Structure formats: structure tokens, C-alpha cells
Amino acid sequence: MLDRLDAEREIHDRHRNLLVAVPGTGKTVMSAFDYRRLREKHQRDLRLLFVADRIELLDQASQVYEDVLLHPGFGESLYGGAVPAGWNHVFATVQSLGRHVGELAPDHFDVIVIDEFRGAATPTYRRILDHFRPLELLGLTATPERVNGVNIQDVVFDGRIAAEMRLRDALESDQLTPLHYFGFGDGTDYRSLDWRRGEYDGAALSSLLSADWARARLVLRAVRDTIADPRAMRAVGFCVSVVHAEFMAQCFRGAGLDAVALSSRLSHTRRQAVASSLRAGELQAVFCVDPLDEQHPIPEVDTLLLLRPKSSTVGFLQQLSVGLRPPPTRRCSLCSTSSGTTARSFASTTSSAP
Numbered sequence: 001m002l003d004r005l006d007a008e009r010e011i012h013d014r015h016r017n018l019l020v021a022v023p024g025t026g027k028t029v030m031s032a033f034d035y036r037r038l039r040e041k042h043q044r045d046l047r048l049l050f051v052a053d054r055i056e057l058l059d060q061a062s063q064v065y066e067d068v069l070l071h072p073g074f075g076e077s078l079y080g081g082a083v084p085a086g087w088n089h090v091f092a093t094v095q096s097l098g099r100h101v102g103e104l105a106p107d108h109f110d111v112i113v114i115d116e117f118r119g120a121a122t123p124t125y126r127r128i129l130d131h132f133r134p135l136e137l138l139g140l141t142a143t144p145e146r147v148n149g150v151n152i153q154d155v156v157f158d159g160r161i162a163a164e165m166r167l168r169d170a171l172e173s174d175q176l177t178p179l180h181y182f183g184f185g186d187g188t189d190y191r192s193l194d195w196r197r198g199e200y201d202g203a204a205l206s207s208l209l210s211a212d213w214a215r216a217r218l219v220l221r222a223v224r225d226t227i228a229d230p231r232a233m234r235a236v237g238f239c240v241s242v243v244h245a246e247f248m249a250q251c252f253r254g255a256g257l258d259a260v261a262l263s264s265r266l267s268h269t270r271r272q273a274v275a276s277s278l279r280a281g282e283l284q285a286v287f288c289v290d291p292l293d294e295q296h297p298i299p300e301v302d303t304l305l306l307l308r309p310k311s312s313t314v315g316f317l318q319q320l321s322v323g324l325r326p327p328p329t330r331r332c333s334l335c336s337t338s339s340g341t342t343a344r345s346f347a348s349t350t351s352s353a354p
Helices: 002-010 027-042 055-069 094-098 117-121 123-131 152-156 167-172 202-209 213-226 242-254 268-280 313-321
Strands: 016-021 048-052 076-078 089-093 111-114 136-141 163-165 179-183 235-238 259-261 285-288 303-306 345-349
Touching: 002 016, 002 027, 002 163, 016 027, 027 055, 027 111, 027 136, 048 055, 048 094, 055 089, 089 094, 094 123, 117 123, 117 136, 163 167, 202 242, 213 242, 213 303, 242 259, 242 285, 268 285, 285 303, 303 313
Parallel strands: 016 136, 016 163, 048 089, 048 111, 076 089, 111 136, 179 345, 235 285, 235 303, 259 285, 303 345
Antiparallel strands: none
């Protein structure tokens, strides 16, 4: 993929490029190696701007760049109230950067990397893209498609994707753990719920599913039918709301399984403790709304419960990626899923969008 980026630049003279790769395959790592190559090519330090929409992604990215460049303390932060002193290597949230765009010359940064580039069509991102003129612009995303039909490669990259690794490619090349995917119909009637911009009304959906004991029993039955030993599983269940997550955790505890709900309401220390308990096998299930903290992945997860309607390709891949990271002591192999040497990812879905 790095060679393809080089070809776009050297052969075709294209310096705005998009790299597409599913979560868990190392987009940030590739961007760091790409930046290192660019510095070697130009034989000088290059001013870097790395942009993301979440602090967790920036914390992870800065650590990756430190490791790849062998440069402890590399970069400065532009988020959480921090403002860079030198403005040479900056890791910024898009919100914080938007307040400083006018203070910087268009050619101030040599290399700009924008993580999760699917938001590039929004006014905030457009202001950044329209202002800066770097030597190299690199966009990172799991999927360039958006629910509203806008493809970001058309917005910025003239319809091009410089290099990509889709889910099938990642599985076939052993970058991710192979999985078995099971779908179960639950009979839930969603027709009474409002459907706007590719999603059901969140409050109404939460009310419907957070009191549906029959549906919860179907989920438990599906687990028992497809998991050889539910008490040995390490499961993550994705729910429509915190209330729904707490409801499902209660149902699983009532069935004799150790389960908790994980949300931003918990302290960082408590969230880390829950993740550690799941990793150690002390918990059988953790229910949450969003994917677990990307800064602290849990490759031991072997079961996914997709318990909410989801029409977003990006959101679906983010959920799926939680169970597809190969454990560090095992090698993922498509041909050895029954041998015990490969982590087994199981996805159970009991509902789907129209």
C-alpha cells in the first residue's frame, strides 16, 4: 500500500491521496511509515499536521508516530486546551484546529494526514482543506462511502482511491481473524418508529428494545445455540443506548452469566478495569453503545452481539473490528479455525435496518 502511494506521487504526480483500510489493519501505522519515507525522500524534517475527530485517536496516533520515528515525545497537541508552542508537528482535533486555521499560512504544513476522512464533506473539514496547501495530503478511512450517498473520493480525490484493503482482502491476507456470522430474526416490529437520515429515532428505539424481555430471551437462546460454552466466551454486545446496554447486562446476569454495561458514565479507571476483566475471562459479556476504546483494543474478544439496527457501513465495520483483531500470541489462519490455534469471532445479529 505504501508503494502504491509512492506510485501515485512519483509516476502520476498526485499529491492528494486516499488510503482505505478496514479497522484493525493499521491505517495510522501506515501513515506514520509514509511520513517517515517522505522525510527520507526530502532529506529534511517535514512539518506535520495529523487531524482526527476524537482525542482517543490522537493519543493513539501520537504514540504510533513516536514508535515508528523512534522519537519519544514527538509532536504537540492541539486539543483539550493545549496549544502548540512550535507548530512543527501537531496532533489536532478538527474542532480545535478550526479555531486556529486563519492564524497559519496555507503552506505552513508540509504533510497533512486526516484520520476518518469520511467527514471531509462537512463545512468544518472543508474550511481546513480549502485553506491549507501541503506538499502531501493523505486521507485515512475505513470506507469512503457515506449513508447519504456522498463519496469522499469524489469530493477531494477526483474519484480515486490510491490504496485500499477492504474486509475481504484483510481476511484473505490473514490481517484479521476469520469469523462465523449468524443472523437471527427476532420478530421486532419497527414500523411504528420514525426513520430519518438512515436511522431510527434513537429515543423511541431505546424505549422499544430496553423493555423487550422476549427479544432478550431470544438473544440468550441464540448464544446458547451457537456458542459451545457461553461461560467461557468473551463477548461484546452493541446496543442502541446506555439504558439498553444496562437492560441486556441485567438479562445476562439473570441467566447466570457475568455481564456489565460499559459507558462514558463510568470513570476511566472503571472502564479499564472492565476491559481487563473481559480480557482475563472474568466477565462473559460487556454491553456498550460505541466500540470499545480504540486506544486499548481487546483482541481476546471472541463473540460479538450486534443488537441494534445499523445502516452505516462505517459503524458496522467499527463494531465488527472489535472481534477481528488476532490475539498477540496466535496467528490468524483461514484454514485452522477448528484447530484451536485461531481466535474465533462470532457475530450474532437479531435485527437489521430496512
